[in-house]
Amino acid sequence: MRNEREGAKEARREIRRYQEHINSPRLCPDQCYRMASPTYALVCHVNHVTGLFLSKNYYVIPIFLQRAHATLLELKAELVSEPYRKLIEQYLSHIAHFIVDFQCLAEDERQAVQYIPPALLALMPETLPEDLLMEGEF
Numbered sequence: 001m002r003n004e005r006e007g008a009k010e011a012r013r014e015i016r017r018y019q020e021h022i023n024s025p026r027l028c029p030d031q032c033y034r035m036a037s038p039t040y041a042l043v044c045h046v047n048h049v050t051g052l053f054l055s056k057n058y059y060v061i062p063i064f065l066q067r068a069h070a071t072l073l074e075l076k077a078e079l080v081s082e083p084y085r086k087l088i089e090q091y092l093s094h095i096a097h098f099i100v101d102f103q104c105l106a107e108d109e110r111q112a113v114q115y116i117p118p119a120l121l122a123l124m125p126e127t128l129p130e131d132l133l134m135e136g137e138f
Contacts, residue, residue, distance in 0.1 A: 065115065072092075
């Protein structure tokens with residue numbers, strides 16, 4: 001029988017793999033770090049999620065999941081940003097599932113789960129696509 005802690009360790013490892021790639025110059029849309037870029041807000045929200053997750057400040061993450069997902073839906077699909085968008089959607093789904101599945105919120109914080117977009121929980125998290133891995137990159 002699988003131990004819940006082991007499940008959390010595996011999930012955290014997969015999230016870490018995503019975190020190593022989400023700001024890769026190969027994936028981030030050109031100009032995404034410029035405030036005038038349509039993807040700037042998305043990148044900021046995703047990086048907030050990452051920082052909060054690394055700090056184990058789980059209580060605030062659902063709000064940024066909601067913001068990132070809303071921004072993702074607002075952005076028009078462009079060929080140049082589509083690989084990034086798909087990766088981010090999966091990454092956000094991994095984070096959402098981690099918070100819910102491993103009960104990361106204290107009892108008095110659990111109301112924050114309502115901010116997690118149901119669409120992120122409806123996605124089944126996938127492993128990082130092998131075509132993103134480059135030997136010696138990380």
